[in-house]
Amino acid sequence: MTRPSRSSSSNTNPDRIESQTTTSRSVTQTLNGSHQFVIQGYSLAKGIGVGKHIASDNFSVGGYKWTIFVYPDGKNSEDSSSYVSVFVALASDGTEVRALFELALVDQSGKGNHKVHSHFDRSLDGGPYTLKYKGSMWGYKRFFRRSLLETSDYLKDDCLIINCTIGVVSSEIHCPRLHSIHVPDSELGSDFGNLLDTLEGSDVEFDIAGEKFRAHKLVLAARSSFFRSKFYNILEANNNELVISDLEPKVFKALLHFMYKDSLSGDVEPVTAHSFNLLKLSEIDETLIVKLLAAANKYNLSRLRLLCESHLCKGISISSVSKILALSDRYNATELKSVSLKFAAENLQAVLQTKAYEDLKDDYPNLQSELLQAVAGYDETSSSGEGKSQSVWGQLSDNGETSSRRLRQRTT
Known part of the structure; x- marks a missing residue:
């Protein structure tokens, strides 16, 4: 009996799984964002001392918080005391952050001759700059010679404008994915x-x-x-x-x-620093946003109260902060009061010279001690290492003797 023979020449193997080729791609790019820091009253800030800075508000770029530090009298006496120093600092905790930076001093003459220090659009031998921990800085000790700055078009109406752009380096892997189903936002x-x-x-x-x-x-x-x-x-x-x-x-x-x-509601009035500068406190009380804040307290609507406080916060300025402090005290707006006290502490000398502050002293004496505590707290957390001048503390209290006693208690 003849058995059928198996062909040895067949290339087909039914048990073999057909091979597949996959691909992936690494993409490194920057997540960019900008912040403008306006320094109003430069002549008052000048003379605060070497190593002492003015700080911008925190701002977010690439998932991290940042702060701009300006040293009107230079960062240190060894090599920058005759210069204005400018730095960008990492203000959030986390692992190492690699980034590109740009600092620009704005030419306020309209000619566009900005003073720019930038990592962007040029090759960097060592790659992007690495900040390794909270408080790490990048910037220039000799950003601009002070004597030249004060006679330049960068300083106008006692005001400096600094633009900061940050590009946080981010890497991700791109690869094919299954088809997805889009889910619209909640209705x-x-x-x-x-x-x-x-x-x-x-x-x-x-x-x-x-x-x-x-x-x-x-x-x-x-x-x-x-x-x-x-x-x-x-x-x-x-x-x-x-x-x-x-x-x-x-x-x-x-x-x-x-x-x-x-x-x-769309009926709520827009709030700006300018509009609150023009209004008296009694007129601010009659605005819809303030009446809504009072209603939020009565009807236990904590989110509405925060929305109102956030809206009113837009009206904070040197001239209006004392009015908003009085307002926050009257309506138990704790978040608004906290922000107002911090702003007043950071701009104390200018705030003390406003008419609104004079009215505050007379009508809301309890806020005097809260402002005093805010100034002490701000002074302790600043990098200056020294207290406010005795004359400022004297202006803030009822008399210089009371102020001196409180200051000694804080520093012992």
């Missing part, structure tokens, strides 16, 4: 907003100075413990009509807008 907020716009299913009516407003008990109860107790308290459970006598219709309308849409 929950807009759906609740539509309830307010249509009033469909509304089950309670408010009388505000004769003007009627319809709403939904469940929505208001979910947003405010005040209304929850009103609607679901056994004694008031069937209350479908409420009269509120201590709010104006426009304030209640803005309150409803927040409770349904989780944002400030």
Whole structure:
């Protein structure tokens, strides 16, 4: 019996898995961001001493926080005391950060002759600069000779403008991925907003100075413990009509807008430092945003209170900070007060010369001690290593003797 023979010439192997070729790609790039630091009152900052700086607010680039430090009298006496020094510092904790930097002193004549020190658009032999820990700095001890700066177009109306650009180096691997399904943003907020716009299913009516407003008990109860107790308290459970006598219709309308849409109403006035400079404190009290802040406190709406405080914070300036301090004290706006005290401490000498501060001393004496503590706290955390001058402390207190005693207590 003849057996069938197996062909040895076949190249097909059914057990062999067909090989695949995959690819990936490493992409290194920079995540860029910029910050403008305006120094108003340069002549007052000059003379603070070698090694003492003015700091910008923290700003974020590439997932890290940064701060600009300007040393009007130079960073150290050995090689920069006749120069203005400028540095960028890493202000957040983390691992090593590699970055490109650019510092530009703005030419305020309009000619565009900015003084620029930049890593961008040029080859760096050692690669990007590495900052290894919080407080690490990059910059120039001899950024600009002080005598030349003070007669240049970079200084105008006693003001300097410094632009800082940072490019944080980031590497990632690009490779093929499965197809994805896009999930749109949540529509929950807009759906609740539509309830307010249509009033469909509304089950309670408010009388505000004769003007009627319809709403939904469940929505208001979910947003405010005040209304929850009103609607679901056994004694008031069937209350479908409420009269509120201590709010104006426009304030209640803005309150409803927040409770349904989780944002400030478009009726809220824009707030700028300029607008608050022009208004008296009594006039600021009459603005919708301040009345809404008071309503947020009454109706236990902590997020609305923060939104109001954040909006009012935009009005802080040398001339207006004392007004906003008084406002924050009156309405228990703790975050707004904290920011205002910090700003006043950082700009103390200029703030003390304003009319608003004179009014604050007379009408809100309790804020004097809080400002004194803020100044002491700021002085301790600054890099100067020395206290404020005795004359400044004397101006801040009722008299120089009281100020001196408090200063000695802080420094013993």
